[in-house]
Amino acid sequence: MSDSEIVVSGVCSREGEDCYVGDGGTCAEGKDHPTECDCFKVELEENTKSSELKQYGIWWSGNNLGIQDLSRIQARGESRLIGVFGSHDTGKTTLLLIAYLNNIRRGLELTYKFAGSKSLVAWENLSSYLRLDTTKSTFPPHTSRQSDRVPGLLHLSLRDSESNLIDLLLTDAPGEWFTTWSLNSKDPNAGGAPWMATNSDMFIITADCNKLAGENRGKARKELLMLLERLAPFTTDKPTFLIWTKSDELEEKPIPEPIKSAIVAKLSRNIPHARQYEVTIKNPDSVTNLLNDLLLDYESSRQPMIVSEPLVNNSSFMCYRGSYA
Numbered sequence: 001m002s003d004s005e006i007v008v009s010g011v012c013s014r015e016g017e018d019c020y021v022g023d024g025g026t027c028a029e030g031k032d033h034p035t036e037c038d039c040f041k042v043e044l045e046e047n048t049k050s051s052e053l054k055q056y057g058i059w060w061s062g063n064n065l066g067i068q069d070l071s072r073i074q075a076r077g078e079s080r081l082i083g084v085f086g087s088h089d090t091g092k093t094t095l096l097l098i099a100y101l102n103n104i105r106r107g108l109e110l111t112y113k114f115a116g117s118k119s120l121v122a123w124e125n126l127s128s129y130l131r132l133d134t135t136k137s138t139f140p141p142h143t144s145r146q147s148d149r150v151p152g153l154l155h156l157s158l159r160d161s162e163s164n165l166i167d168l169l170l171t172d173a174p175g176e177w178f179t180t181w182s183l184n185s186k187d188p189n190a191g192g193a194p195w196m197a198t199n200s201d202m203f204i205i206t207a208d209c210n211k212l213a214g215e216n217r218g219k220a221r222k223e224l225l226m227l228l229e230r231l232a233p234f235t236t237d238k239p240t241f242l243i244w245t246k247s248d249e250l251e252e253k254p255i256p257e258p259i260k261s262a263i264v265a266k267l268s269r270n271i272p273h274a275r276q277y278e279v280t281i282k283n284p285d286s287v288t289n290l291l292n293d294l295l296l297d298y299e300s301s302r303q304p305m306i307v308s309e310p311l312v313n314n315s316s317f318m319c320y321r322g323s324y325a
């Protein structure tokens with residue numbers, strides 16, 4: 001076996017657009033070696049002595065997935081996109097992390113079993129805040145506002161009770177996007193909010209119990225009502241859950257009745273099929289249960305395809321469809 005290796009460096013004309021071969025990713029055209037691709041211009045070719053095994057690139061880095069990765073996930077089967085909407089600090093990222101940590105902790109006990117992830121690095125980076133080390137655990141940091149048109153996507157592969165693989169993509173977006181989008185759907189600072197609204201298969205909307213009972217409850221209520229209104233046309237026929245986050249705070253500081261009933265009334269007017277759940281970091285199963293129910297709702301909302309057999313002959317014998325017809 002030869003231990004020499006040809007090392008090639010150069011630039012791809014699609015670098016940064018949809019190809020990340022220069023950053024150690026794989027070729028967007030699917031070539032095994034960049035030199036085989038017409039888009040790649042070789043700048044330096046060296047013959048090196050190497051005793052290391054040949055390394056093959058993989059298309060995922062483990063970080064948040066983007067729109068290019070989405071098409072690759074979709075290529076292996078049906079995937080489901082869950083859009084998580086809610087203004088700043090309403091517990092969106094924490095909710096996602098509880099789902100991830102509880103899934104890997106409870107493993108095989110759950111109906112939908114953890115079967116891998118292409119964004120493990122992103123999950124682990126975020127959950128390192130929540131994990132209890134020898135000193136203390138903290139909440140994840142605020143999701144930074146990006147100018148992207150698409151949010152960071154977190155990926156979970158699950159297996160259902162019949163061992164079918166389900167690719168779940170969950171959005172982790174900054175809350176400011178939704179506040180801006182609720183005010184003006186055309187505002188460029190709304191980032192990936194319109195993309196999420198159009199492309200999500202299921203919707204989670206966060207209502208922060210702590211904020212709705214706190215000093216700025218008027219502002220929190222207004223932001224939530226505006227979001228419900230903006231989102232309503234996109235949620236038709238799609239499973240939608242309104243999630244009361246930080247419900248552990250309710251005992252000490254309940255949401256004033258007029259505020260709660262205004263939100264519930266708006267929800268039943270604009271998104272009548274939406275279901276409501278309470279979640280808290282103190283009860284990780286509350287998040288797992290809501291995801292289970294969301295997936296079950298999605299399965300039952302899908303209409304079976306009606307296949308009608310074409311009439312190919314006028315003979316009554318050939319037209320016979322059996323006694324059921």
Ligand SMILES: Nc1nc2c(ncn2[C@@H]2O[C@H](COP(=O)(O)OP(=O)(O)OP(=O)(O)O)[C@@H](O)[C@H]2O)c(=O)[nH]1
Nearest residue numbers: 088089090091092093094139143174175246280281
């Ligand atoms: N009491 C309580 N506080 C919570 C809970 N979940 C989140 N929090 C608090 O809410 C804060 C915000 O949570 P995040 O998950 O970062 O909120 P976010 O919606 O992702 O915020 P942005 O990324 O800024 O949009 C955390 O820093 C915690 O202080 C919970 O279950 N109970």
Ligand SMILES: [Mg+2]
Nearest residue numbers: 092093142143
């Ligand atoms: Mg966040």
